Amino acid sequence: MMLIRNAKTLDGRLVNIKIENEKISCIGECKGDDEIIDAESKLVIPPYFNMHFHLDSAFTRVVNNSGTLWEGIKIWQELRDKLTEDEVIKNALTAVKLMVTYGTLWIRTHVDVTEKSFKLLRAIKKVKEQSKEIADVQITAFPQDGIFTDKGNDEVLRKAVEDKEVDNVGLIPHNEITREDGVRSVKLAFELAKEYDKDVDGHVDETDDPNSRYLEVVVRETLNNGWYNRVTAGHVTAMHSWDSAYRFRILPFIKKAGITIVPNPLINITLQGRLEGYPKRRGMAPIKEMMRAGVNVALGHDCIMDPWYPLGIGNMLQVLFMAIHIDQLTGFNELISSINLITFNGANAWHVKDYGIEVSNTANLLVTDADDVFDLIRFMNPPRFVIRRGKIVAKEGKYVLFNGKWEEVKRKP
Structure with missing residues (x-):
């Protein structure tokens, strides 16, 4: 007692x-x-929820000179082959312990399964097991390189999703070669989710490109498949660049589908807007506008000292602090209710009853x-x-x- x-x-x-x-x-x-x-x-x-993270790349501490998402991906593609399973376990356990000391007890991690030997997945499965007394860790099978960019990636994703320790089906449609492939990748993710009774948790529209609108495809597939309240869309940074009339039209459908949007403020504000001069866009999904539309919004830390972000200590209050500043959530009631972005909204997306x-x-x-x-x-x-x-x-x-x-x-x- x-x-x-x-x-x-x-x-x-x-x-x-x-x-x-x-x-x-x-x-x-x-x-x-x-x-x-x-x-x-x-x-x-x-306690806090970290609804979007990459344990497999944590503490790899490499330099991304351009600071772009795309250089980070290229660096990671070379780095992941050199990492040993033991290194990944050591780094990931350090990250989990740090997050727990800062009050996070639920961590959803994306594991790159386009590293086809599955050493990253094996490592994070061991971390999930070793951490079970101090935190709940969910694993999303994440096709970092895309599902249809390389022959066989679709079968690799299926094999990963078959694993009982994998909780969610990942996707990254904006990284596919064509719009058609992107749409096809979303459909496949939902097919796998239904076949294996798992949630969908994707990287969606993580770009400044206002023409990247795969979230609408995710919405359509959620409705078609009856996967209400079982879908999470991470980043959606293109939403910041979408026309206001388009956002106005699509947000009610996101709410209807029960899709949770997960901005990652520390990383979104760092990676986006790199290809333009000034003024720069903020490059983060508009939290205030989504909440006004009744959309469930939860936050993720995304990275710690990896090819995409050189900083980070695993403190979700840092994430919230950044979100408040980027989206100007500084009204009295806005500040008070902002704590929901790392607590109750995460619980809703995770289905913690x-x-x-x-x-x-x-x-x-x-x-x-x-x-x-x-x-x-x-x-x-x-x-x-x-x-x-x-x-x-x-x-x-x-x-x-x-x-x-x-x-x-x-x-x-």
Whole structure:
């Protein structure tokens, strides 16, 4: 049994929270004397979701001189063949531990399966298993090079999706050679999703090109296949360049299909707009406009020190901080509700049913040092305690309970 005293909830209440048998058993004037944490009237909130990440490339630390998405892809195509399975495991485990210490307990990772030996997939499957006591990791089979760009990539994707440890079917239609191939790749992804009963989680329209409109194809296939609330579209940076009238027309259909859009602010603002002078576009899907249309929006960290991004510490508050600035979410209510972008909206996309601080829900909690959401975002500090299923799994922003032992988390491998 655990008792968290003097906890401030997101609605401003000051309560005690009692945890028994991995569940929240009481909220209010609860008592207990086993394991007691004094929250000191600071915020206690549900943990974070990282809805889009690449564990297989984390900490590869290579230089992308142009800073473009396309140079990053070229570098990665050469680098992935040189990486060993052990290197990928070591790097990915470091990333997972870092994210947990910063309060993220759900991580959806895209694994490049066009590396046809599947060493990357084998490595991340091992990381998923080794991390299961501290985080939930979902794997998306990601055809980085495209499904129809090389002969046999479609069968490689199918083979990956057959794996029971793979949770989602990936796609990247804007990386196909022709518009027709892009449409065909979306259709194949949904065929595989239905055949193996898996969600679809794609890189979609990750470009500045206003003519890249594969999201509409994803919407159509979602509706045709009845895959409501089972589809995620990552990046969709072209939406920033779309004509306003087109966005106005397509957004209600995205909502109808229950598609979650996942911007990746740290990386989107870095990679996009590289081929133009000034003024530069922001290159991120318009969060405020999507939320006004009722579209579910959740955020991803995407990368840490890899061919696409030289920085990153795995802190989803950094991601949120960037999103707020890019999309000008600085009104009072906008700031308060922005925390949903890394909490409840992610839970909705992940289909976590007992998420949040409520009696009978699983006891997943963050004990922070912030007085309110404003200070949480301003300072971006790690939680004092990260609690997963009623057990402290990380503390003080630098220690994690791994394989039953406390260890200090390394900033990089």
